[in-house]
Amino acid sequence: MPLFKVDTPLARHILTQLRDRNTNQVLFRKNLVRLGRLIGYEIANTMEVEEVTVETPLSTLARGVRIVGLERVVIVNVMRAATPLVEGLLKAFPSARQGVVVAKRKEGEFDSPPKEMEVDIHYYKFPDVKEEDNVIIADPMVATGSTILKVLELMRTSKAKKYYVASVLSSRYGVDRITKQYPYVNIFTVEVDPEINSMGYIVPGLGDAGDRAFG
Numbered sequence: 001m002p003l004f005k006v007d008t009p010l011a012r013h014i015l016t017q018l019r020d021r022n023t024n025q026v027l028f029r030k031n032l033v034r035l036g037r038l039i040g041y042e043i044a045n046t047m048e049v050e051e052v053t054v055e056t057p058l059s060t061l062a063r064g065v066r067i068v069g070l071e072r073v074v075i076v077n078v079m080r081a082a083t084p085l086v087e088g089l090l091k092a093f094p095s096a097r098q099g100v101v102v103a104k105r106k107e108g109e110f111d112s113p114p115k116e117m118e119v120d121i122h123y124y125k126f127p128d129v130k131e132e133d134n135v136i137i138a139d140p141m142v143a144t145g146s147t148i149l150k151v152l153e154l155m156r157t158s159k160a161k162k163y164y165v166a167s168v169l170s171s172r173y174g175v176d177r178i179t180k181q182y183p184y185v186n187i188f189t190v191e192v193d194p195e196i197n198s199m200g201y202i203v204p205g206l207g208d209a210g211d212r213a214f215g
């Protein structure tokens with residue numbers, strides 16, 4: 001199942017504040033950081049574990065687990081709105097290597113909700129992705145899915161073990177579009193909203209995440 005909803009009460013509480021038009025820039029950005037951490041932990045909780053034994057300070061053996069791949073994470077920051085989300089994801093994956101994509105949708109008003117939007121990629125750079133790596137593409141908003149599809153296209157020659165999208169809010173259409181083209185990509189999102197409006201914004205949504213986080 002490629003869609004994982006991170007709909008715990010705390011994540012929903014934070015998302016509700018993000019949706020609120022009265023939430024100011026500082027709280028908005030802080031909340032994206034907090035959700036990055038929570039989403040990161042959810043992703044970690046789905047990773048493969050192996051049993052290990054450690055020796056405690058009491059010179060006694062204790063059985064436990066180790067998450068395989070926790071140290072093998074590449075986080076891709078889809079700028080600009082993903083930057084606070086990445087800050088939170090790094091709490092869950094402190095040793096992650098990082099890639100960056102500077103992407104901007106061509107804005108405009110259409111006759112009906114757009115099925116795709118033109119996305120300008122101004123710059124991108126990825127670390128060397130190996131087969132044992134877990135790639136997490138961070139973008140708080142998945143509307144038409146055009147931006148994520150563009151990033152996946154840029155990464156098409158990489159052969160990571162797993163691919164994830166870390167998102168705060170997605171549209172049903174965007175999730176379906178990504179899943180259809182890339183069924184192996186696991187999409188983590190707090191909520192899936194039903195609509196996209198004629199400007200390509202998610203409805204009810206939370207507005208323009210980049211503008212609200214950075215002004």
Ligand code: PRP
Nearest residue numbers: 080081104105142143144145146147210
């Ligand atoms: C927004 C958002 C996503 C993208 C989602 O970014 O942060 O990257 O749109 O839309 P899509 O699924 O239809 O592609 P935007 O291009 O507005 O740039 P910004 O982050 O600088 O605000």
